[in-house]
Amino acid sequence: MEIQETGLKDCVIIKPRVFEDARGYFFESFNKKTFEDKTGMSGEFVQDNQSFSSYGVIRGLHAQSGEFAQAKLVRVIKGEVLDVTVDIRPGSPTYGQHISVKLSAENKLQLYVPRGFLHGFSVLSETAEFFYKCDNFYNKASEIGVMYNDKDLAIDWMIPFDKEAVSEKDLILNSFSSLK
Incomplete structure (x- = not known):
């Protein structure tokens, strides 16, 4: 497992060691001890989630607040997505900054x-299966979110406007400035 810094404090890319041969491939997608040793962060995950989406779907930007905040370890099982994270930790040196990373079944x-x-993502391939581990249980009452097209964040989701598919729930989220 190789850890790559992203420029956002504590948010890292994990590149697994993949073993390939004529039969296919094998890799260890998560190892608690290795994760904790290499990152210095906890790897106590309690819930797994998976979604399926078509090209143009944009999901996000979502988080959970307070005692129900969640850390996530995300990956793509099929297809390709543009994964986006925004630091909203008060006092963080990277507060308000975001990164975008292409995650795919291939990479x-x-x-x-x-x-x-x-956290959010857009689907860049015809379809995508997205999988993530969470270190806390989902709690609807603690959901928070920001509009995917917030003008202050100016995120390029790499989807043409006429191809965007966004849920009704995500279309009524707040602006980033309302979090401050």
Whole structure:
């Protein structure tokens, strides 16, 4: 497992060691001890989630607040997505900054999204299966979010406007400035 810094404090890309031969490939997608040794962060995950989406779908930007905040370890099982995280931790040196990382079944990269980050993704392939581990249980009452097209964040989701597919729930999220 190789850890790559992203420029956002505590948010890292994880590149697994992949063993390939004529039969296919094998890799260890998560190892608690290795993760903790290499990052210095906890790897206590309690919930796994998976979604399926078509090209143009944009999900996010979401987080959970307070005692129900979640760290996530995200990856793509099929297809390709543009994964986006935004640091919303008060006092963080990277507060309000975001990164975008292409995750795909082909590159097998994973992104560790710490607690206190908004998270979302757009689907760049015909379809995508997205998988993530969470270190806390989902709690609807603690959901927070920011509009995917917030003008202050100015995120390029790499989807033409006429191809964007966004849920009704995500279309009524708040602006980034309302979090301050």
